[in-house]
Amino acid sequence: MNVQQLMDAVEQLNARDALQCKLSLDEWKALAPYLSVRFMRVGDPLMFEGDADREVYILAEGEVEVRIQDHALATLGAGNVVGEGTFFSGEPRSATVVPTKTGVAWGLKWDRFEALSKKHPGLAIDLLKGLAIVLAIRMRQAVLVEHFA
Template sequence: MDIAPLVQAMQTLNAEDAFRARLTLDQWRVIAPYLTRHEIRSGDLLIKQGDADRSMYFLAQGSLQVFVTGGPPGSSRIAILRAGSVVGEPGLFNDGPRMANVEAMTACEVWALRGPRLEELAQRNPALALELLRAAGNVMAVRMRANLAKQTPFT
């Protein structure tokens, strides 16, 4: 599978919470075998709130909505994500339950990085794994600051 379109989408995404890994296309090609590509139909859940899953997803094509269930009326939708975004990044750092649902708004192509595969990459190429974690941590920090500014609870 060619990872170049995903890398292009990430590099051109103009969003505050963009995944900005300092990696070349050749380095992404080294990472690619550790990822799995999935096609998601419109309306399908990629992540279910409450499930345990140690995966982060890179959105190559399509759009996703992030929402929570069980909150006060009008507070359920958290974000809409476009191609080039990442979602589920807390799963790389925490074994706990997912905090939100992620649903495909359109047909999507996503690439999954699962925790065990990241650990394998870290053994074989620690610098690449560290850069992925640095960029994922940055996305989490930006999103957490935005939620605090909006006074959106995250539980």
């Protein structure tokens, strides 16, 4: 899998909750060894509600549906981040994420992030800031939706 494809997907995503760290190709290449590649198949969940694996995914291609108790909440495509809540908190996942189109997701586990932060602290901080922005925007959206629903 090509890290350029991942970089392009992130850069091309025009969404309020897009990953806002602007990494160079060299930085993406430095990050790539810490990531795992997951080939997504339609209907084969990327993560399950209640699981506690501390892994965040960045979608390079394809599309996923975010579900809570079988109710669809969101559809996310290439360039989006998914799983950021459990990545940061270590708490069980709040949703099941199921691919609706085949694609590729790049995963970063917490222990690999810790290794990255020791070897490339500046890169880790940039990535962390970008993921924190995604989390903050999504939390705010969820609070506003709940408040006005």
